[in-house]
Amino acid sequence: MRVRRYSDTYIVKPFDPWKSKLCTCPEKYSFNPYTGCSHKCLYCYSSSYIKEFFHPRIKRNVLGFFRRDLLKIPEGSLIELSSSTDPYQGLEEKFQVSRKSLETLLEMKRKKFRVLIVTKSNLVRRDIDLLREINVAVTITITTLDPKLSSKLEPGAPKPEKRVAALRELKENSIPIAVRLDPVIPFLTDNPENLKEVVEAASSVGATQIISSTYKVKRDNFERMIKVFPELKDKWREAYFVEGVKIKNYHYLSIRLRRKLMVTVKAFADKYKVRFSSCREGFLGLQTAQSCNGSALTARNVN
Numbered sequence: 001m002r003v004r005r006y007s008d009t010y011i012v013k014p015f016d017p018w019k020s021k022l023c024t025c026p027e028k029y030s031f032n033p034y035t036g037c038s039h040k041c042l043y044c045y046s047s048s049y050i051k052e053f054f055h056p057r058i059k060r061n062v063l064g065f066f067r068r069d070l071l072k073i074p075e076g077s078l079i080e081l082s083s084s085t086d087p088y089q090g091l092e093e094k095f096q097v098s099r100k101s102l103e104t105l106l107e108m109k110r111k112k113f114r115v116l117i118v119t120k121s122n123l124v125r126r127d128i129d130l131l132r133e134i135n136v137a138v139t140i141t142i143t144t145l146d147p148k149l150s151s152k153l154e155p156g157a158p159k160p161e162k163r164v165a166a167l168r169e170l171k172e173n174s175i176p177i178a179v180r181l182d183p184v185i186p187f188l189t190d191n192p193e194n195l196k197e198v199v200e201a202a203s204s205v206g207a208t209q210i211i212s213s214t215y216k217v218k219r220d221n222f223e224r225m226i227k228v229f230p231e232l233k234d235k236w237r238e239a240y241f242v243e244g245v246k247i248k249n250y251h252y253l254s255i256r257l258r259r260k261l262m263v264t265v266k267a268f269a270d271k272y273k274v275r276f277s278s279c280r281e282g283f284l285g286l287q288t289a290q291s292c293n294g295s296a297l298t299a300r301n302v303n
């Protein structure tokens, strides 16, 4: 299937990770129901290219444009909600753009779209009635089970235990689930106990896949990180700006450290019988899952 090239006026767009050689995502379309996000994650990457990112807002005629674009894209396309916002952030409770988008997808069932949901919110539970009818996989991000650490890192997002409960409920409703242990942050969430706890929790609720990735530094996310964790500033500087490498506009950890962290997560995934993939790390050899982003989990019959 070839993804068409669209102009910026389209709201359902081919996913384009700035031609990153490290991105191994299958071809997919991206739909962001909102602009910006209220989860306010310190490490967020989207805030570097979207203005006033932490003041989320709705888009003009978003559902009208969504429907228009769906009519133009090929049957069976994979649509991700969302690559640059959280579809189940605070605004969704009131405006329900994500829910209405799912209703639209259901109305167009004949086009056999596949849907990949990426969220940090247990609000996704609300839409289980619709998700049961769609070829969907839901990935929920959990960076740590520690509620105090999570509230510093992701101050606007629901607590990790609520995310785990949401995963459990999705699974009980036969909806394929994966957990994003992403990002793994050196000196903060990279200790084996933390990584093990997250993988074990994912396994305990029946997640099929763990998707993991290390934290990448961008100027704005680094400023937020060192403001909240000033004691780690020097260590991070050394790890990213002295020992690390710059790839496109991101500062990465050294390949040695990144591989070590991903090998550790994979070892826990193997132990708890969950498939493993990494995101934009370049370690395809470690992958035991069918797709890096969980999209292969959308292949099921829902009729």
Ligand code: SF4
Pocket: 037, 038, 039, 040, 041, 043, 044, 045, 046, 047, 084, 085, 086, 120
């Ligand atoms: S949930 Fe995602 S888009 Fe929203 S602030 Fe966090 S990292 Fe950024």
